[in-house]
Amino acid sequence: MKNQYKIVIDTKGADKGPEMIIRGALLALDKYPELSVLLVGDSELISEECKKQGAPIERIEILEAPGTITNYDSPAAALFEKTDSSLVRALEALSAREDLVGLINAGSTGALIAGSMRYLSGKERVRPALAAVLPASNGGFTCLVDTGATIDCPASTLLHFARLGRDFMKNLYRIDNPRVGLLSNGAEPTKGNKVVKEAHVLLNEAEDINFVGNIEGNGALSGDCDVLVCDGFAGNQVLKVTEGIAKRIITDIVKYSKKTGDESLMKLVGYLMGIYDFNSLGGGIILGTSKPVIKAHGAANEQSIVSTAGILLNLAENKEIFDKTAFDIK
Amino acid sequence: MKNQYKIVIDTKGADKGPEMIIRGALLALDKYPELSVLLVGDSELISEECKKQGAPIERIEILEAPGTITNYDSPAAALFEKTDSSLVRALEALSAREDLVGLINAGSTGALIAGSMRYLSGKERVRPALAAVLPASNGGFTCLVDTGATIDCPASTLLHFARLGRDFMKNLYRIDNPRVGLLSNGAEPTKGNKVVKEAHVLLNEAEDINFVGNIEGNGALSGDCDVLVCDGFAGNQVLKVTEGIAKRIITDIVKYSKKTGDESLMKLVGYLMGIYDFNSLGGGIILGTSKPVIKAHGAANEQSIVSTAGILLNLAENKEIFDKTAFDIK
Numbered sequence: 001m002k003n004q005y006k007i008v009i010d011t012k013g014a015d016k017g018p019e020m021i022i023r024g025a026l027l028a029l030d031k032y033p034e035l036s037v038l039l040v041g042d043s044e045l046i047s048e049e050c051k052k053q054g055a056p057i058e059r060i061e062i063l064e065a066p067g068t069i070t071n072y073d074s075p076a077a078a079l080f081e082k083t084d085s086s087l088v089r090a091l092e093a094l095s096a097r098e099d100l101v102g103l104i105n106a107g108s109t110g111a112l113i114a115g116s117m118r119y120l121s122g123k124e125r126v127r128p129a130l131a132a133v134l135p136a137s138n139g140g141f142t143c144l145v146d147t148g149a150t151i152d153c154p155a156s157t158l159l160h161f162a163r164l165g166r167d168f169m170k171n172l173y174r175i176d177n178p179r180v181g182l183l184s185n186g187a188e189p190t191k192g193n194k195v196v197k198e199a200h201v202l203l204n205e206a207e208d209i210n211f212v213g214n215i216e217g218n219g220a221l222s223g224d225c226d227v228l229v230c231d232g233f234a235g236n237q238v239l240k241v242t243e244g245i246a247k248r249i250i251t252d253i254v255k256y257s258k259k260t261g262d263e264s265l266m267k268l269v270g271y272l273m274g275i276y277d278f279n280s281l282g283g284g285i286i287l288g289t290s291k292p293v294i295k296a297h298g299a300a301n302e303q304s305i306v307s308t309a310g311i312l313l314n315l316a317e318n319k320e321i322f323d324k325t326a327f328d329i330k
Numbered sequence: 331m332k333n334q335y336k337i338v339i340d341t342k343g344a345d346k347g348p349e350m351i352i353r354g355a356l357l358a359l360d361k362y363p364e365l366s367v368l369l370v371g372d373s374e375l376i377s378e379e380c381k382k383q384g385a386p387i388e389r390i391e392i393l394e395a396p397g398t399i400t401n402y403d404s405p406a407a408a409l410f411e412k413t414d415s416s417l418v419r420a421l422e423a424l425s426a427r428e429d430l431v432g433l434i435n436a437g438s439t440g441a442l443i444a445g446s447m448r449y450l451s452g453k454e455r456v457r458p459a460l461a462a463v464l465p466a467s468n469g470g471f472t473c474l475v476d477t478g479a480t481i482d483c484p485a486s487t488l489l490h491f492a493r494l495g496r497d498f499m500k501n502l503y504r505i506d507n508p509r510v511g512l513l514s515n516g517a518e519p520t521k522g523n524k525v526v527k528e529a530h531v532l533l534n535e536a537e538d539i540n541f542v543g544n545i546e547g548n549g550a551l552s553g554d555c556d557v558l559v560c561d562g563f564a565g566n567q568v569l570k571v572t573e574g575i576a577k578r579i580i581t582d583i584v585k586y587s588k589k590t591g592d593e594s595l596m597k598l599v600g601y602l603m604g605i606y607d608f609n610s611l612g613g614g615i616i617l618g619t620s621k622p623v624i625k626a627h628g629a630a631n632e633q634s635i636v637s638t639a640g641i642l643l644n645l646a647e648n649k650e651i652f653d654k655t656a657f658d659i660k
Binding site for chain 1 (some may be wrong): 342352432461467478481482513514515522523524526546547548549551552561562563566567568569570571573574575576577578579581582583586590592594595597598601602606
């Protein structure tokens, strides 16, 4: 018999409501026989939805949490004040119980990151990173790290991010010796802001990193590296500008289609949305924690929950990612 | 009779050679009767090309410069060592002569910025900004400042950039009270790195700035602001990620067209290239100098020279942009 893995799913916080998250969890149980779940939230609602869907009760545990942390709460304050919230109870359980291997949440990103740092970074507070895995133009994937968790940081943190991203791509995407690039404003080592220039030196000197040098914004998704390292401010720009421009060009095509009356273009729109729908890629992954935490998009659907559960299972089977590198630096 | 304006054109440094730049200059003379030019470079070659094209000799002055600064030169060193280069001679002339109103160059961006700072910022060395004017999705234009000239800077410099961008959009694009946005990783004033958060406060307090708050990467080209302020590192990411993704999606469409055999899609490609061909917008504009300097793209063609000459003429007629704000801060 295969190993059994239990993951925590916070049922609150998604735009489409807790029922959608619960249905997603049940679909994941269908797909992965080795999976079991701890569903956190309104226990009555969870029980009802499970019954309605004919769920496998023996693989489902329910944890009551009446409170909710929303995007309108201040992340740090909410963690202290809303101790009955689904997020705090989910993180407490994940932190305390050895049988739980990871967490999915579709609510406030800020609270999730602050909470992960509080409950899952042990005695030393490490800087967490929110990684995104994006489709590269060569058909592969690039792990962009950080995309917004750590905004101001020294060069040593970028080196830390490089290791987190490397281990992640190695273990999850089975890439032998992941190529690590550094986001900068020019290819030469002398290009970059102060922190990036220092990070270039550190990455070059680090013998455990397969450093391929600086990567410019127009090459971010070219597939020239498997891990693209940057601080959360720059990474957030790369992610959001990419999303913004992709969405805008797709809108341009729809307009052009209407203008020219050429409806066949809507097929092309479907094709492009298949490539640039970042929602389908499973949301952001928090690295730098002692156990894996995945931020599903607020607009997540059932299938996003299934795919993020799949990522957590994969990570659970490769748990050394988290054991080894989480506490390398302060 | 209209005012006469003479602009300096460095004929060297373009990918397509000096003849193209010279032909572009002559086309600009054709188009703008109030224009005259100082062409800097190989005087023999310039004379020959002018004769060949039947140029209006009375509106053309030629300045001999045997040397060339290339992209392979270190910008700062080249300015000191290559004193016979077309760029140094062009900048010296622009700085020394009152009759010259601006400069076009299609060579090394680094040398042009360093040179503009050296020759055109007076006694106080101000931080220059390389602005780009990009097409917004509402049909307007957004001035992104800075896009790579000033990589590390304090919040006060971002305020300075806001003023430079504001005056530029006001005078060149005739926008009454340009809306200034601040690039950040979230809409709230508390979002941003340390410098951005400080800049938010400064911009908010500045009574002469129509500050509309933080703008995220996915709204950079939405048209929600006329001037988008950021440091050169972040601005470079916005510019290059935009270029990279636009180019990639256009390539995707070409591939899709081949795959499906639907050749009508090439019309759509032409349409999108019309929107996203940043070359046609006249290159980067250096702000923060005592006289306007335009960096034409290395891949510029004759028409780019004509349109950049048009921008310089427009700026010359509104020269208070440069007189007023160039020396606001150190």
